[in-house]
Amino acid sequence: MKDIQPLCFTLSNGVRLVYLYKSTEVSHVGFTFLAGSKFEQSQQVGLAHFLEHCVFKGTVKRKGLQVISRLDDVGGELNAFTGKEEICLYASFMQKYTARAVDLLADISLNSSFPEDELEKEKLVILDELNSYLDSPSDKIFDDFEAYLFPNHPLGNNILGTKKSVKSFQRKDLVDFVGSHFTADNLVVSYVGNYPKIKLLEQLENALVSLPKINMRPVYNSSGAYTPFSIRSKEANYQSHAVIGGLAPSYLEEERRGMGLLINVLGGPALNSRLTLAIREKHGLAYAVEASYTSFSDTGFWSVYLGSDPKNIDKAISLAKKEIERLCDKGLSSAQLARAKRQFKGHMSLGMDSNMGLMLGLGKSLLAFNQIDTIKEIHEGIDRLTTQELIDIANKYLAPSLISELIFDCKKGGNKG
Numbered sequence: 001m002k003d004i005q006p007l008c009f010t011l012s013n014g015v016r017l018v019y020l021y022k023s024t025e026v027s028h029v030g031f032t033f034l035a036g037s038k039f040e041q042s043q044q045v046g047l048a049h050f051l052e053h054c055v056f057k058g059t060v061k062r063k064g065l066q067v068i069s070r071l072d073d074v075g076g077e078l079n080a081f082t083g084k085e086e087i088c089l090y091a092s093f094m095q096k097y098t099a100r101a102v103d104l105l106a107d108i109s110l111n112s113s114f115p116e117d118e119l120e121k122e123k124l125v126i127l128d129e130l131n132s133y134l135d136s137p138s139d140k141i142f143d144d145f146e147a148y149l150f151p152n153h154p155l156g157n158n159i160l161g162t163k164k165s166v167k168s169f170q171r172k173d174l175v176d177f178v179g180s181h182f183t184a185d186n187l188v189v190s191y192v193g194n195y196p197k198i199k200l201l202e203q204l205e206n207a208l209v210s211l212p213k214i215n216m217r218p219v220y221n222s223s224g225a226y227t228p229f230s231i232r233s234k235e236a237n238y239q240s241h242a243v244i245g246g247l248a249p250s251y252l253e254e255e256r257r258g259m260g261l262l263i264n265v266l267g268g269p270a271l272n273s274r275l276t277l278a279i280r281e282k283h284g285l286a287y288a289v290e291a292s293y294t295s296f297s298d299t300g301f302w303s304v305y306l307g308s309d310p311k312n313i314d315k316a317i318s319l320a321k322k323e324i325e326r327l328c329d330k331g332l333s334s335a336q337l338a339r340a341k342r343q344f345k346g347h348m349s350l351g352m353d354s355n356m357g358l359m360l361g362l363g364k365s366l367l368a369f370n371q372i373d374t375i376k377e378i379h380e381g382i383d384r385l386t387t388q389e390l391i392d393i394a395n396k397y398l399a400p401s402l403i404s405e406l407i408f409d410c411k412k413g414g415n416k417g
Contacts, residue, residue, distance in 0.1 A: 006019060076093030119171060126160065155299070239309065250298050268347060
């Protein structure tokens with residue numbers, strides 16, 4: 001794959017920009033703030049996500065309908081998401097509307113007015129979103145697993161918040177959160193498209209000139225000691241669900257690449273991942289089988305998800321643990337390691353095939369590392385991984401004694417395995 005060549009700039013007020021030229025009619029721009037749910041106080045659970053919804057409800061110079069129509073009227077799209085560490089406001093549009101998109105994103109970032117009547121309506125929307133999530137055990141189990149994994153810590157809180165917390169939010173809460181976190185040193189702008197970089201820099205300088213700069217990052221709270229758990233409850237209706245997993249390296253640790261490769265071998269998107277072959281293809285015990293690795297600035301976690309008929313869930317979990325134990329005990333042979341590296345690099349390249357996904361990824365990378373690694377550098381890091389290094393990482397994070405599990409059994413009939 002041809003290496004990408006993004007350029008990084010810093011505006012006069014400290015805002016960072018990562019710019020990637022692509023010869024395409026469609027451009028993508030994102031404003032990524034270091035302002036996710038991890039930075040909420042105990043009485044603010046769900047506030048970052050509520051803010052993400054409410055920035056679209058009007059600004060000092062635009063009403064809510066004008067905000068959502070500004071790009072829609074020219075065939076563009078405006079969207080946003082909230083993560084544990086970031087809030088991202090982003091847009092996709094035809095290249096000639098770049099100035100319009102930048103102005104709009106800056107406006108909702110700096111000048112949202114948060115009208116009281118709109119806030120009350122949006123609370124109802126989020127309460128409905130919460131009900132939808134509670135009605136889906138395959139989604140709920142992940143949030144519950146994180147809550148047990150990071151007890152009494154913001155990383156364990158549901159990004160959506162709770163019904164009680166959402167109902168309690170006031171306009172002042174949003175204004176204070178924006179004032180504390182929507183600052184120049186907490187913002188990375190990412191752009192993928194063919195708009196001239198000099199013009200983009202000029203427009204960003206003008207649009208973000210009033211964004212305050214605070215020379216300090218939000219305080220990262222320690223996630224505390226980890227105690228493995230095993231919890232089983234009746235939460236499902238027709239299918240049993242299980243998540244097993246544990247802690248993993250942060251994205252600032254060198255072990256992250258090895259951990260990513262191991263999880264990819266175990267249950268990545270390939271049809272020949274070890275878990276898919278052992279549980280789905282060989283035994284037909286589950287349709288949904290997947291493994292994932294999520295990293296934050298100070299910690300991370302890995303997980304394996306299984307959705308199965310109640311009578312098969314215990315056997316499926318047992319097979320998953322055997323595959324994990326194999327990685328700890330035997331690691332990968334030379335041939336397996338070479339194949340795993342090729343596959344891992346290929347999957348990463350596929351993930352860069354979407355210009356919008358690339359724009360979001362570049363923004364998050366610059367926010368996290370304050371630099372952008374080239375594809376060549378990333379591949380070289382993967383190529384340096386050794387069999388022994390992977391065994392050491394597996395035993396540090398995947399050992400049987402470190403594995404936690406959460407199982408949702410069916411409410412009627414229980415587990416028949």
